[in-house]
Amino acid sequence: MTDMQTSSTPPAVHPLDEALVLESGAPGHYTGQTTQAYWNMVGPYGGLTAATALAAVLRHPDVLGEPVALTVNFAAAVIEGPFTVVATPARTNRSTQHWTVSVLQSPAEGGDPQVTTTATVLMAERRETWSGADTPMPQVPPPAECALAPAIFPVQWLQRYEMRPVRGMLPGEWDGSERDSLTQLWMRDAPARALDFPALAALADVFFPRIWRRRALRVPAGTVSMTVYFHAGSELLARTGSGHLLGQARAQEFRNGFFDQTAQLWNEAGALLATTHQIVYYKE
Amino acid sequence: MTDMQTSSTPPAVHPLDEALVLESGAPGHYTGQTTQAYWNMVGPYGGLTAATALAAVLRHPDVLGEPVALTVNFAAAVIEGPFTVVATPARTNRSTQHWTVSVLQSPAEGGDPQVTTTATVLMAERRETWSGADTPMPQVPPPAECALAPAIFPVQWLQRYEMRPVRGMLPGEWDGSERDSLTQLWMRDAPARALDFPALAALADVFFPRIWRRRALRVPAGTVSMTVYFHAGSELLARTGSGHLLGQARAQEFRNGFFDQTAQLWNEAGALLATTHQIVYYKE
Numbered sequence: 001m002t003d004m005q006t007s008s009t010p011p012a013v014h015p016l017d018e019a020l021v022l023e024s025g026a027p028g029h030y031t032g033q034t035t036q037a038y039w040n041m042v043g044p045y046g047g048l049t050a051a052t053a054l055a056a057v058l059r060h061p062d063v064l065g066e067p068v069a070l071t072v073n074f075a076a077a078v079i080e081g082p083f084t085v086v087a088t089p090a091r092t093n094r095s096t097q098h099w100t101v102s103v104l105q106s107p108a109e110g111g112d113p114q115v116t117t118t119a120t121v122l123m124a125e126r127r128e129t130w131s132g133a134d135t136p137m138p139q140v141p142p143p144a145e146c147a148l149a150p151a152i153f154p155v156q157w158l159q160r161y162e163m164r165p166v167r168g169m170l171p172g173e174w175d176g177s178e179r180d181s182l183t184q185l186w187m188r189d190a191p192a193r194a195l196d197f198p199a200l201a202a203l204a205d206v207f208f209p210r211i212w213r214r215r216a217l218r219v220p221a222g223t224v225s226m227t228v229y230f231h232a233g234s235e236l237l238a239r240t241g242s243g244h245l246l247g248q249a250r251a252q253e254f255r256n257g258f259f260d261q262t263a264q265l266w267n268e269a270g271a272l273l274a275t276t277h278q279i280v281y282y283k284e
Numbered sequence: 285m286t287d288m289q290t291s292s293t294p295p296a297v298h299p300l301d302e303a304l305v306l307e308s309g310a311p312g313h314y315t316g317q318t319t320q321a322y323w324n325m326v327g328p329y330g331g332l333t334a335a336t337a338l339a340a341v342l343r344h345p346d347v348l349g350e351p352v353a354l355t356v357n358f359a360a361a362v363i364e365g366p367f368t369v370v371a372t373p374a375r376t377n378r379s380t381q382h383w384t385v386s387v388l389q390s391p392a393e394g395g396d397p398q399v400t401t402t403a404t405v406l407m408a409e410r411r412e413t414w415s416g417a418d419t420p421m422p423q424v425p426p427p428a429e430c431a432l433a434p435a436i437f438p439v440q441w442l443q444r445y446e447m448r449p450v451r452g453m454l455p456g457e458w459d460g461s462e463r464d465s466l467t468q469l470w471m472r473d474a475p476a477r478a479l480d481f482p483a484l485a486a487l488a489d490v491f492f493p494r495i496w497r498r499r500a501l502r503v504p505a506g507t508v509s510m511t512v513y514f515h516a517g518s519e520l521l522a523r524t525g526s527g528h529l530l531g532q533a534r535a536q537e538f539r540n541g542f543f544d545q546t547a548q549l550w551n552e553a554g555a556l557l558a559t560t561h562q563i564v565y566y567k568e
Contacts, residue, residue: 068542069509069563071355073404075375075382090386090399091359096508096565098359100384100402102374115374118384120357120402122509122563126540129568132498134465135536181418214416224380225353225406227511229544229563231537252419252548253515253556256410258352260513260559262546264536272537275544277561279353279406279513281380284413 014193015160016202019048020055022085030056030085034078038157043077045157046223047205051198053101053119056085058197063089064097065125066234067197071227072119079108083116097123126233135275137266140166143186143244152208161206162190164244170208171216181210181251192242195273197230200237203245203265204228204276210251210261211282219284224258226278232271240267257281298477299444300486303332304339306369314340314369318362322441327361329441330507331489335482337385337403340369342481347373348381349409350518351481355511356403363392367400381407410517419559421550424450427470427528436492445490446474448528454492455500465494465535476526479557481514484521487529487549488512488560494535494545495566503568508542510562516555524551541565 015037022030038048050072057063083105091098103117140146149165151158168183187206189199209221232240249263258279265274299321306314322332334356341347367389375382387401424430433449435442452467471490473483493505516524533547542563549558 069357071404071509071511073353073382073406075380076377090402093360096359098357098399098402115382118374118382118404120355120404120509122357124541124565126542129539129541129566130499131539132462133537134498134534178416214418215414225355225404225511227355227509227561229542229561231539231542231544233540250418252559253417255413255415255515255556256517257408257413258410258513258515260515262559262561272539275536275546275561277511277513277546277559281408282413 014191016189016193016199020052020198022056022059028060028087030059030087031082032085033082034080036156038160040155040157043079045205046074046226047202048157049074049078049103049117050205050226050228051202052085053103053117054121054201055198056087056101057099057121057123060087063123064092065095065123067121067230068124069122069227069229070119070201071225072117073225074223075118076114076116078103078105078116084113095125099123133272135264135272137246137270138184138248140184140246143268146186160190161187163187168213170212173216174218175216177216178214179216181214183207183213184246184248186244187247188242188244194242195237195240197237200230200232200265200274201228203247204263204274206247207249207261207263209280209282210249211254211259214251214254219282221280221282223278223280226276228274228276230274232273236271236273240273243268245273298475300473300477300483304336304482306340306343312344312371314343314371315366316369317366318364320440322444324439324441327363329489330358330510331486332441333358333362333387333401334489334510334512335486336369337387337401338405338485339482340371340385341383341405341407344371347407348376349379349407351405351514352408353406353511353513354403354485355509356401357509358507359402360398360400362387362389362400368397379409383407417556419548419556421530421554422468422532424468424530427552430470444474445471447471452497454496457500458502459500461500462498463500465498467491467497468530468532470528471531472526472528478526479521479524481521484514484516484549484558485512487531488547488558490531491533491545491547493564493566494533495538495543498535498538503566505564505566507562507564510560512558512560514558516557520555520557524557527552529557
C-alpha cells in the first residue's frame with residue numbers, strides 16, 4: 001500500500017493469509033510460494049509449514065468436517081521459492097476422514113522435486129457430547145499485565161507473533177546453568193487476526209527450543225516432527241476470535257540428540273484449544 | 285508344541301514375533317496376516333498395528349538408524365486375514381530418514397485393497413550427547429509388590445500383557461461418578477520377552493480408554509491416532525531386557541467426541557524409554 005491509502009481502502013491481507021495462498025492445480029495439488037514474512041534462519045517457520053499442510057486439506061473439495069489431529073514431519077529444509085502440496089484423502093468414513101499430505105520442492109541446484117515435508121491429518125464431523133477438562137489453565141496474570149517481549153532473534157517470523165512472557169523465558173545468560181524447561185506465555189498473531197485452524201496449528205510451534213532454557217546453552221536445535229490435537233471446534237475458535245492464547249510448554253526427556261516437548265494452548269477464558277507435542281533434534 | 289516336548293526343544297516363537305511375521309514382496313511391500321493372539325473386540329489390538337507399521341520399516345533393506353518417532357492413524361478396522369504393508373522412504377538425509385507407511389486390505393465383501401492404516405516414521409542415527417530427564421518416574425512400589433490384574437475383558441490381546449496396577453485402574457462400579465483420569469501400572473509382554481522397538485510401540489497402547497475411568501462409564505471408545513517418541517536407543521532397550529515397564533497415562537481434555545491421552549513408559553531403573561500421545565474417539 002502507498003501513502004495514498006484512505007479510510008475506504010480495504011484492509012490489507014494479513015501476512016498469514018498471504019503466506020497460505022495456494023493455487024489449485026491437478027486434484028489435490030496446490031502450488032504455494034515461500035514468504036519472507038515468516039522466514040526463520042534457514043527456511044520458513046515450521047509452524048507455517050504445519051499450517052500450510054493443514055490449509056491444503058481444508059481447501060480440498062472433498063474435505064469432511066473439522067481438523068482433530070495433525071502430524072507434520074519436517075523432512076528437509078524448505079528453500080525460498082515455489083513448492084507443491086499434495087493432499088490425498090487416504091480413507092473416508094461416515095464421520096472421519098484420514099489424509100496424507102506431502103510438500104515437494106525442486107532442489108536449488110535443479111532436478112526432480114523432492115519431499116521436504118510429510119503430514120497426516122484426521123478430520124471429523126464432531127457432535128456435541130459430554131465434555132470435561134482435565135488440564136485447567138494455570139493461574140497467571142492477564143495478558144495486559146504481562147509485558148511484550150522483544151524478539152529474541154532478528155528473524156522475520158518472530159515479528160509475526162505478539163508474545164507476552166509469563167514465566168520461563170530464555171535465561172539471562174548463556175552460562176550453561178541447568179534449570180527446568182517450563183515456559184508460559186500469552187501469544188497471538190501480530191497483527192491480531194481471528195483464530196482459525198491453520199493459525200492455531202502455527203501457534204503450536206511458537207515455543208523456542210526447550211533445551212535452550214534447560215541448559216542455558218544455545219545449541220543448534222530444530223523440530224523434526226510435531227503433532228497437534230485440536231480440541232476446539234470452529235465455534236470455540238470464533239468465540240476466541242483475536243484474543244490472546246496462553247501457551248505452556250515443557251520437555252519430558254532430552255536424550256542423545258533428541259528431546260520432546262509437550263504443550264497446551266488455552267484461550268483467555270481458560271478453554272483448552274489444543275494440545276501439542278514435538279520431537280526436536282539438538283546437537284552437543 | 286506337544287507333550288513330547290523335551291528340554292532340547294527350541295523355545296516356542298513368542299506370539300508377538302509370530303504376529304509380526306511379514307513376507308517380503310515388491311520393494312517395500314510386505315504381506316502379513318492377522319492373528320487371534322492379539323485380537324481385540326473388532327480387529328487386532330491397535331498397539332500391534334503400530335508395531336507392524338514400525339516392523340515393516342525396520343526390515344526394509346534401506347533403513348537407516350533407529351526409530352525416534354512413530355505416528356499411526358487407525359483409519360479403518362483391520363479385518364481377519366491377510367494385509368499388505370507398504371513402507372516408503374520419503375526422504376533420506378545424512379543422519380535422519382522419514383518414512384511413510386500404509387496398511388492395505390481388501391474389504392470382506394471383496395474389491396480393491398483399501399487403506400486401513402497410515403503411518404509416518406522418523407529414523408535417526410543417534411549420537412551420544414548431553415542428556416537430561418525432566419519427568420522423573422513416580423515413586424511407586426516395585427512390580428513384585430503389585431498384584432497381577434485379571435484381564436478386564438475376555439479379549440485375546442489382554443492375555444498378551446502382564447499388568448500390575450499401581451493406581452487408577454477401572455472404577456469398581458460403572459456408576460457415572462467422575463474422577464481423575466490418571467492410571468499407573470507395571471507391565472510387560474506375556475510371556476516375558478526382551479524389549480525391542482516394535483514391542484515398545486505396542487506397549488504404548490496398553491492403557492484402557494481414559495474416559496472409562498474419568499466418567500465411570502463404559503462408553504464406546506477407540507484410538508484414532510497415536511504418536512510414540514522413542515527416547516531409548518537399542519542399548520537401553522537391551523539393558524531393560526524383559527523387565528517390567530512403569531506406564532503412566534492421563535487425559536488432558538475430553539471434548540465433543542474426542543479425548544487425548546498423554547503417557548510415559550519408564551523401565552524399572554527409572555529411565556524414560558518412550559513418551560506417547562493419542563487421540564481417542566468416544567461416544568455420548
